[in-house]
Amino acid sequence: MQVDFILQGKGGVGKSLIASLLAQYYSVHxxxxxxxxxxxxxxxFSGYKAFKAEALSIMDGDDINPRAFDQLVERIMAEGDGDESAPVMVVDNGASTFVPLCSYLLQNEVVPLLAEAGHGVRFxxxxTGGQALPDTTEGFISLCxxxxDVPVVVWINEYFGRPVRNGKTFEESNAYKTHQGRVHALVTIPAVKPETFGRDMEQMLKRHLTFAEIDASPDTTIMERQRLxxxxxxxDAQMDRARL
Structure with a gap:
Protein backbone atom coordinates (compact mmCIF):
# COMPACT_ATOMS: atom_id res chain seq x y z
CA MET A 1 0.00 0.00 0.00
CA GLN A 2 1.13 3.56 -0.74
CA VAL A 3 0.91 5.89 2.27
CA ASP A 4 0.85 9.64 1.63
CA PHE A 5 1.56 11.90 4.61
CA ILE A 6 0.73 15.61 4.27
CA LEU A 7 3.29 17.35 6.50
CA GLN A 8 3.96 21.05 7.05
CA GLY A 9 4.61 22.94 10.27
CA LYS A 10 2.84 26.13 9.14
CA GLY A 11 -0.92 26.28 9.58
CA GLY A 12 -3.44 27.66 7.11
CA VAL A 13 -1.41 26.95 3.97
CA GLY A 14 -3.61 24.32 2.32
CA LYS A 15 -2.65 20.94 3.80
CA SER A 16 -6.23 19.70 3.99
CA LEU A 17 -6.87 20.98 0.48
CA ILE A 18 -3.98 18.84 -0.74
CA ALA A 19 -5.30 15.83 1.18
CA SER A 20 -8.69 16.31 -0.48
CA LEU A 21 -7.13 16.65 -3.94
CA LEU A 22 -5.17 13.43 -3.46
CA ALA A 23 -8.25 11.57 -2.24
CA GLN A 24 -10.25 12.80 -5.24
CA TYR A 25 -7.45 11.96 -7.67
CA TYR A 26 -7.13 8.41 -6.41
CA SER A 27 -10.90 7.91 -6.43
CA VAL A 28 -11.26 9.21 -10.00
CA HIS A 29 -8.49 6.87 -11.13
CA PHE A 45 -10.22 16.54 6.11
CA SER A 46 -12.60 14.41 8.17
CA GLY A 47 -15.33 16.97 7.41
CA TYR A 48 -15.63 15.61 3.85
CA LYS A 49 -18.40 13.01 3.83
CA ALA A 50 -17.23 11.69 0.46
CA PHE A 51 -13.90 10.50 1.87
CA LYS A 52 -15.23 8.82 5.03
CA ALA A 53 -12.03 9.98 6.72
CA GLU A 54 -11.55 8.75 10.24
CA ALA A 55 -10.33 11.23 12.82
CA LEU A 56 -7.49 9.70 14.82
CA SER A 57 -7.45 10.87 18.43
CA ILE A 58 -3.88 11.72 19.37
CA MET A 59 -4.49 14.05 22.32
CA ASP A 60 -3.99 13.27 26.00
CA GLY A 61 -5.66 16.19 27.74
CA ASP A 62 -4.00 19.31 26.38
CA ASP A 63 -0.92 17.47 25.17
CA ILE A 64 -0.18 15.28 22.16
CA ASN A 65 0.39 11.66 23.11
CA PRO A 66 3.14 10.31 20.82
CA ARG A 67 2.07 6.75 21.60
CA ALA A 68 -1.27 7.51 19.98
CA PHE A 69 0.61 7.42 16.67
CA ASP A 70 1.00 3.69 17.32
CA GLN A 71 -2.65 3.42 16.28
CA LEU A 72 -1.79 4.93 12.92
CA VAL A 73 1.02 2.45 12.27
CA GLU A 74 -1.22 -0.44 13.32
CA ARG A 75 -3.87 0.86 10.93
CA ILE A 76 -1.41 1.00 8.04
CA MET A 77 0.02 -2.44 8.75
CA ALA A 78 -3.47 -3.94 8.98
CA GLU A 79 -4.47 -2.60 5.56
CA GLY A 80 -3.20 -4.34 2.48
CA ASP A 81 -0.60 -6.40 4.35
CA GLY A 82 1.99 -5.35 1.78
CA ASP A 83 -0.25 -6.24 -1.19
CA GLU A 84 0.55 -3.81 -4.01
CA SER A 85 -3.05 -3.97 -5.22
CA ALA A 86 -4.32 -2.65 -1.89
CA PRO A 87 -5.68 0.90 -1.69
CA VAL A 88 -3.65 3.95 -0.89
CA MET A 89 -3.87 5.81 2.39
CA VAL A 90 -3.93 9.60 2.72
CA VAL A 91 -2.95 10.97 6.14
CA ASP A 92 -3.64 14.64 6.80
CA ASN A 93 -1.59 16.09 9.63
CA GLY A 94 -2.01 19.37 11.48
CA ALA A 95 0.55 22.09 12.09
CA SER A 96 0.50 21.37 15.83
CA THR A 97 1.38 17.71 15.25
CA PHE A 98 4.08 18.29 12.61
CA VAL A 99 7.03 18.08 15.01
CA PRO A 100 5.61 15.23 17.18
CA LEU A 101 4.74 13.09 14.16
CA CYS A 102 8.07 13.69 12.42
CA SER A 103 9.90 12.83 15.66
CA TYR A 104 7.81 9.70 16.07
CA LEU A 105 8.50 8.56 12.49
CA LEU A 106 12.23 9.11 12.94
CA GLN A 107 12.76 7.79 16.48
CA ASN A 108 10.70 4.66 15.90
CA GLU A 109 12.13 3.97 12.42
CA VAL A 110 8.60 3.78 11.07
CA VAL A 111 9.50 4.25 7.40
CA PRO A 112 11.89 1.25 7.30
CA LEU A 113 9.31 -0.79 9.20
CA LEU A 114 6.62 -0.03 6.65
CA ALA A 115 9.03 -0.60 3.76
CA GLU A 116 9.95 -4.05 5.12
CA ALA A 117 6.23 -4.88 5.16
CA GLY A 118 5.93 -3.84 1.49
CA HIS A 119 4.34 -0.43 2.02
CA GLY A 120 5.55 2.70 0.23
CA VAL A 121 5.78 6.05 2.01
CA ARG A 122 5.68 9.49 0.42
CA PHE A 123 5.61 12.93 2.01
CA THR A 128 3.28 29.16 -0.36
CA GLY A 129 4.03 32.76 -1.22
CA GLY A 130 3.62 35.82 0.94
CA GLN A 131 4.47 35.95 4.64
CA ALA A 132 4.34 32.16 5.01
CA LEU A 133 7.14 31.54 2.47
CA PRO A 134 10.01 31.42 5.02
CA ASP A 135 8.09 29.14 7.39
CA THR A 136 6.91 26.74 4.69
CA THR A 137 10.41 26.61 3.21
CA GLU A 138 11.78 25.75 6.64
CA GLY A 139 9.20 22.97 6.94
CA PHE A 140 10.42 21.51 3.64
CA ILE A 141 14.05 21.72 4.76
CA SER A 142 13.22 20.07 8.09
CA LEU A 143 11.55 17.12 6.38
CA CYS A 144 14.44 16.58 4.01
CA ASP A 149 15.12 8.31 1.99
CA VAL A 150 11.48 9.37 1.63
CA PRO A 151 10.40 11.05 -1.63
CA VAL A 152 8.78 14.45 -1.16
CA VAL A 153 6.06 15.95 -3.35
CA VAL A 154 6.20 19.75 -3.10
CA TRP A 155 2.92 21.56 -3.66
CA ILE A 156 3.34 25.20 -4.70
CA ASN A 157 0.24 26.98 -3.42
CA GLU A 158 -0.03 30.35 -5.15
CA TYR A 159 -3.16 31.44 -3.27
CA PHE A 160 -1.11 33.92 -1.19
CA GLY A 161 1.12 34.79 -4.14
CA ARG A 162 3.95 33.16 -6.03
CA PRO A 163 6.74 31.92 -3.74
CA VAL A 164 9.43 34.37 -4.80
CA ARG A 165 12.09 35.65 -2.39
CA ASN A 166 14.89 38.05 -3.28
CA GLY A 167 13.91 37.67 -6.91
CA LYS A 168 14.25 33.86 -6.83
CA THR A 169 11.46 31.32 -7.26
CA PHE A 170 11.36 28.30 -4.99
CA GLU A 171 12.96 26.17 -7.71
CA GLU A 172 15.84 28.68 -7.84
CA SER A 173 16.28 28.79 -4.07
CA ASN A 174 19.16 27.22 -2.17
CA ALA A 175 16.66 25.13 -0.20
CA TYR A 176 15.37 23.48 -3.35
CA LYS A 177 18.79 23.05 -4.95
CA THR A 178 20.20 21.47 -1.78
CA HIS A 179 17.40 18.92 -1.48
CA GLN A 180 16.36 18.54 -5.11
CA GLY A 181 17.31 14.88 -5.08
CA ARG A 182 14.55 14.22 -2.54
CA VAL A 183 11.83 15.90 -4.59
CA HIS A 184 9.59 13.39 -6.32
CA ALA A 185 7.58 16.08 -8.11
CA LEU A 186 6.39 19.67 -8.01
CA VAL A 187 2.64 20.35 -8.24
CA THR A 188 1.31 23.90 -8.52
CA ILE A 189 -2.05 25.07 -7.22
CA PRO A 190 -2.22 28.15 -9.44
CA ALA A 191 -3.39 31.60 -8.47
CA VAL A 192 -6.84 32.31 -9.88
CA LYS A 193 -9.07 35.32 -10.40
CA PRO A 194 -10.62 35.83 -6.95
CA GLU A 195 -13.99 37.14 -8.17
CA THR A 196 -14.77 34.00 -10.20
CA PHE A 197 -12.55 30.92 -9.89
CA GLY A 198 -11.41 31.92 -6.41
CA ARG A 199 -14.92 32.43 -5.07
CA ASP A 200 -16.13 29.16 -6.60
CA MET A 201 -13.25 27.27 -5.01
CA GLU A 202 -13.76 28.97 -1.67
CA GLN A 203 -17.44 28.03 -1.57
CA MET A 204 -16.67 24.43 -2.51
CA LEU A 205 -14.09 24.13 0.27
CA LYS A 206 -16.39 25.72 2.86
CA ARG A 207 -19.06 23.14 2.02
CA HIS A 208 -16.52 20.29 2.16
CA LEU A 209 -17.59 19.10 -1.26
CA THR A 210 -15.57 17.38 -3.97
CA PHE A 211 -15.35 18.57 -7.56
CA ALA A 212 -17.63 15.69 -8.59
CA GLU A 213 -20.22 16.61 -5.96
CA ILE A 214 -20.21 20.23 -7.07
CA ASP A 215 -20.66 19.14 -10.69
CA ALA A 216 -23.75 17.16 -9.68
CA SER A 217 -25.16 19.79 -7.32
CA PRO A 218 -28.33 21.65 -8.35
CA ASP A 219 -27.21 24.54 -6.12
CA THR A 220 -24.40 25.59 -8.47
CA THR A 221 -24.74 27.57 -11.66
CA ILE A 222 -23.62 26.41 -15.09
CA MET A 223 -20.63 28.74 -15.08
CA GLU A 224 -19.58 27.77 -11.56
CA ARG A 225 -19.55 24.15 -12.64
CA GLN A 226 -17.65 25.06 -15.81
CA ARG A 227 -14.93 26.96 -13.95
CA LEU A 228 -14.48 24.21 -11.38
CA ASP A 236 -5.68 16.28 -12.40
CA ALA A 237 -3.21 16.70 -15.27
CA GLN A 238 -0.53 17.94 -12.89
CA MET A 239 -1.04 14.99 -10.56
CA ASP A 240 -0.80 12.69 -13.59
CA ARG A 241 2.53 14.25 -14.53
CA ALA A 242 3.69 13.89 -10.92
CA ARG A 243 3.13 10.11 -11.20
CA LEU A 244 1.12 9.91 -7.99
Whole structure:
Protein backbone atom coordinates (compact mmCIF):
# COMPACT_ATOMS: atom_id res chain seq x y z
CA MET A 1 0.00 0.00 0.00
CA GLN A 2 1.13 3.56 -0.74
CA VAL A 3 0.91 5.89 2.27
CA ASP A 4 0.85 9.64 1.63
CA PHE A 5 1.56 11.90 4.61
CA ILE A 6 0.73 15.61 4.27
CA LEU A 7 3.29 17.35 6.50
CA GLN A 8 3.96 21.05 7.05
CA GLY A 9 4.61 22.94 10.27
CA LYS A 10 2.84 26.13 9.14
CA GLY A 11 -0.92 26.28 9.58
CA GLY A 12 -3.44 27.66 7.11
CA VAL A 13 -1.41 26.95 3.97
CA GLY A 14 -3.61 24.32 2.32
CA LYS A 15 -2.65 20.94 3.80
CA SER A 16 -6.23 19.70 3.99
CA LEU A 17 -6.87 20.98 0.48
CA ILE A 18 -3.98 18.84 -0.74
CA ALA A 19 -5.30 15.83 1.18
CA SER A 20 -8.69 16.31 -0.48
CA LEU A 21 -7.13 16.65 -3.94
CA LEU A 22 -5.17 13.43 -3.46
CA ALA A 23 -8.25 11.57 -2.24
CA GLN A 24 -10.25 12.80 -5.24
CA TYR A 25 -7.45 11.96 -7.67
CA TYR A 26 -7.13 8.41 -6.41
CA SER A 27 -10.90 7.91 -6.43
CA VAL A 28 -11.26 9.21 -10.00
CA HIS A 29 -8.49 6.87 -11.13
CA UNK A 30 -10.07 3.74 -9.72
CA UNK A 31 -8.50 3.48 -6.26
CA UNK A 32 -10.36 3.56 -2.98
CA UNK A 33 -8.23 5.72 -0.67
CA UNK A 34 -8.27 5.17 3.05
CA UNK A 35 -8.34 8.62 4.61
CA UNK A 36 -7.12 9.53 8.09
CA UNK A 37 -7.18 12.94 9.80
CA UNK A 38 -4.71 13.43 12.66
CA UNK A 39 -5.25 17.19 13.07
CA UNK A 40 -6.50 17.74 16.64
CA UNK A 41 -7.25 21.43 16.06
CA UNK A 42 -8.80 21.75 12.59
CA UNK A 43 -10.16 18.39 11.47
CA UNK A 44 -11.04 19.72 8.02
CA PHE A 45 -10.22 16.54 6.11
CA SER A 46 -12.60 14.41 8.17
CA GLY A 47 -15.33 16.97 7.41
CA TYR A 48 -15.63 15.61 3.85
CA LYS A 49 -18.40 13.01 3.83
CA ALA A 50 -17.23 11.69 0.46
CA PHE A 51 -13.90 10.50 1.87
CA LYS A 52 -15.23 8.82 5.03
CA ALA A 53 -12.03 9.98 6.72
CA GLU A 54 -11.55 8.75 10.24
CA ALA A 55 -10.33 11.23 12.82
CA LEU A 56 -7.49 9.70 14.82
CA SER A 57 -7.45 10.87 18.43
CA ILE A 58 -3.88 11.72 19.37
CA MET A 59 -4.49 14.05 22.32
CA ASP A 60 -3.99 13.27 26.00
CA GLY A 61 -5.66 16.19 27.74
CA ASP A 62 -4.00 19.31 26.38
CA ASP A 63 -0.92 17.47 25.17
CA ILE A 64 -0.18 15.28 22.16
CA ASN A 65 0.39 11.66 23.11
CA PRO A 66 3.14 10.31 20.82
CA ARG A 67 2.07 6.75 21.60
CA ALA A 68 -1.27 7.51 19.98
CA PHE A 69 0.61 7.42 16.67
CA ASP A 70 1.00 3.69 17.32
CA GLN A 71 -2.65 3.42 16.28
CA LEU A 72 -1.79 4.93 12.92
CA VAL A 73 1.02 2.45 12.27
CA GLU A 74 -1.22 -0.44 13.32
CA ARG A 75 -3.87 0.86 10.93
CA ILE A 76 -1.41 1.00 8.04
CA MET A 77 0.02 -2.44 8.75
CA ALA A 78 -3.47 -3.94 8.98
CA GLU A 79 -4.47 -2.60 5.56
CA GLY A 80 -3.20 -4.34 2.48
CA ASP A 81 -0.60 -6.40 4.35
CA GLY A 82 1.99 -5.35 1.78
CA ASP A 83 -0.25 -6.24 -1.19
CA GLU A 84 0.55 -3.81 -4.01
CA SER A 85 -3.05 -3.97 -5.22
CA ALA A 86 -4.32 -2.65 -1.89
CA PRO A 87 -5.68 0.90 -1.69
CA VAL A 88 -3.65 3.95 -0.89
CA MET A 89 -3.87 5.81 2.39
CA VAL A 90 -3.93 9.60 2.72
CA VAL A 91 -2.95 10.97 6.14
CA ASP A 92 -3.64 14.64 6.80
CA ASN A 93 -1.59 16.09 9.63
CA GLY A 94 -2.01 19.37 11.48
CA ALA A 95 0.55 22.09 12.09
CA SER A 96 0.50 21.37 15.83
CA THR A 97 1.38 17.71 15.25
CA PHE A 98 4.08 18.29 12.61
CA VAL A 99 7.03 18.08 15.01
CA PRO A 100 5.61 15.23 17.18
CA LEU A 101 4.74 13.09 14.16
CA CYS A 102 8.07 13.69 12.42
CA SER A 103 9.90 12.83 15.66
CA TYR A 104 7.81 9.70 16.07
CA LEU A 105 8.50 8.56 12.49
CA LEU A 106 12.23 9.11 12.94
CA GLN A 107 12.76 7.79 16.48
CA ASN A 108 10.70 4.66 15.90
CA GLU A 109 12.13 3.97 12.42
CA VAL A 110 8.60 3.78 11.07
CA VAL A 111 9.50 4.25 7.40
CA PRO A 112 11.89 1.25 7.30
CA LEU A 113 9.31 -0.79 9.20
CA LEU A 114 6.62 -0.03 6.65
CA ALA A 115 9.03 -0.60 3.76
CA GLU A 116 9.95 -4.05 5.12
CA ALA A 117 6.23 -4.88 5.16
CA GLY A 118 5.93 -3.84 1.49
CA HIS A 119 4.34 -0.43 2.02
CA GLY A 120 5.55 2.70 0.23
CA VAL A 121 5.78 6.05 2.01
CA ARG A 122 5.68 9.49 0.42
CA PHE A 123 5.61 12.93 2.01
CA UNK A 124 3.65 15.89 0.65
CA UNK A 125 4.51 19.38 1.82
CA UNK A 126 3.38 22.89 0.92
CA UNK A 127 5.29 25.96 -0.20
CA THR A 128 3.28 29.16 -0.36
CA GLY A 129 4.03 32.76 -1.22
CA GLY A 130 3.62 35.82 0.94
CA GLN A 131 4.47 35.95 4.64
CA ALA A 132 4.34 32.16 5.01
CA LEU A 133 7.14 31.54 2.47
CA PRO A 134 10.01 31.42 5.02
CA ASP A 135 8.09 29.14 7.39
CA THR A 136 6.91 26.74 4.69
CA THR A 137 10.41 26.61 3.21
CA GLU A 138 11.78 25.75 6.64
CA GLY A 139 9.20 22.97 6.94
CA PHE A 140 10.42 21.51 3.64
CA ILE A 141 14.05 21.72 4.76
CA SER A 142 13.22 20.07 8.09
CA LEU A 143 11.55 17.12 6.38
CA CYS A 144 14.44 16.58 4.01
CA UNK A 145 17.13 16.92 6.69
CA UNK A 146 15.57 14.88 9.44
CA UNK A 147 13.81 11.98 7.71
CA UNK A 148 15.99 10.44 5.00
CA ASP A 149 15.12 8.31 1.99
CA VAL A 150 11.48 9.37 1.63
CA PRO A 151 10.40 11.05 -1.63
CA VAL A 152 8.78 14.45 -1.16
CA VAL A 153 6.06 15.95 -3.35
CA VAL A 154 6.20 19.75 -3.10
CA TRP A 155 2.92 21.56 -3.66
CA ILE A 156 3.34 25.20 -4.70
CA ASN A 157 0.24 26.98 -3.42
CA GLU A 158 -0.03 30.35 -5.15
CA TYR A 159 -3.16 31.44 -3.27
CA PHE A 160 -1.11 33.92 -1.19
CA GLY A 161 1.12 34.79 -4.14
CA ARG A 162 3.95 33.16 -6.03
CA PRO A 163 6.74 31.92 -3.74
CA VAL A 164 9.43 34.37 -4.80
CA ARG A 165 12.09 35.65 -2.39
CA ASN A 166 14.89 38.05 -3.28
CA GLY A 167 13.91 37.67 -6.91
CA LYS A 168 14.25 33.86 -6.83
CA THR A 169 11.46 31.32 -7.26
CA PHE A 170 11.36 28.30 -4.99
CA GLU A 171 12.96 26.17 -7.71
CA GLU A 172 15.84 28.68 -7.84
CA SER A 173 16.28 28.79 -4.07
CA ASN A 174 19.16 27.22 -2.17
CA ALA A 175 16.66 25.13 -0.20
CA TYR A 176 15.37 23.48 -3.35
CA LYS A 177 18.79 23.05 -4.95
CA THR A 178 20.20 21.47 -1.78
CA HIS A 179 17.40 18.92 -1.48
CA GLN A 180 16.36 18.54 -5.11
CA GLY A 181 17.31 14.88 -5.08
CA ARG A 182 14.55 14.22 -2.54
CA VAL A 183 11.83 15.90 -4.59
CA HIS A 184 9.59 13.39 -6.32
CA ALA A 185 7.58 16.08 -8.11
CA LEU A 186 6.39 19.67 -8.01
CA VAL A 187 2.64 20.35 -8.24
CA THR A 188 1.31 23.90 -8.52
CA ILE A 189 -2.05 25.07 -7.22
CA PRO A 190 -2.22 28.15 -9.44
CA ALA A 191 -3.39 31.60 -8.47
CA VAL A 192 -6.84 32.31 -9.88
CA LYS A 193 -9.07 35.32 -10.40
CA PRO A 194 -10.62 35.83 -6.95
CA GLU A 195 -13.99 37.14 -8.17
CA THR A 196 -14.77 34.00 -10.20
CA PHE A 197 -12.55 30.92 -9.89
CA GLY A 198 -11.41 31.92 -6.41
CA ARG A 199 -14.92 32.43 -5.07
CA ASP A 200 -16.13 29.16 -6.60
CA MET A 201 -13.25 27.27 -5.01
CA GLU A 202 -13.76 28.97 -1.67
CA GLN A 203 -17.44 28.03 -1.57
CA MET A 204 -16.67 24.43 -2.51
CA LEU A 205 -14.09 24.13 0.27
CA LYS A 206 -16.39 25.72 2.86
CA ARG A 207 -19.06 23.14 2.02
CA HIS A 208 -16.52 20.29 2.16
CA LEU A 209 -17.59 19.10 -1.26
CA THR A 210 -15.57 17.38 -3.97
CA PHE A 211 -15.35 18.57 -7.56
CA ALA A 212 -17.63 15.69 -8.59
CA GLU A 213 -20.22 16.61 -5.96
CA ILE A 214 -20.21 20.23 -7.07
CA ASP A 215 -20.66 19.14 -10.69
CA ALA A 216 -23.75 17.16 -9.68
CA SER A 217 -25.16 19.79 -7.32
CA PRO A 218 -28.33 21.65 -8.35
CA ASP A 219 -27.21 24.54 -6.12
CA THR A 220 -24.40 25.59 -8.47
CA THR A 221 -24.74 27.57 -11.66
CA ILE A 222 -23.62 26.41 -15.09
CA MET A 223 -20.63 28.74 -15.08
CA GLU A 224 -19.58 27.77 -11.56
CA ARG A 225 -19.55 24.15 -12.64
CA GLN A 226 -17.65 25.06 -15.81
CA ARG A 227 -14.93 26.96 -13.95
CA LEU A 228 -14.48 24.21 -11.38
CA UNK A 229 -14.32 21.58 -14.15
CA UNK A 230 -11.54 23.61 -15.75
CA UNK A 231 -9.70 23.83 -12.44
CA UNK A 232 -10.01 20.10 -11.78
CA UNK A 233 -8.71 19.23 -15.25
CA UNK A 234 -5.59 21.32 -14.62
CA UNK A 235 -4.97 19.80 -11.20
CA ASP A 236 -5.68 16.28 -12.40
CA ALA A 237 -3.21 16.70 -15.27
CA GLN A 238 -0.53 17.94 -12.89
CA MET A 239 -1.04 14.99 -10.56
CA ASP A 240 -0.80 12.69 -13.59
CA ARG A 241 2.53 14.25 -14.53
CA ALA A 242 3.69 13.89 -10.92
CA ARG A 243 3.13 10.11 -11.20
CA LEU A 244 1.12 9.91 -7.99
Missing amino acids: GLAPICVDTDPVNAT HTVI RNIP KMMWRKL
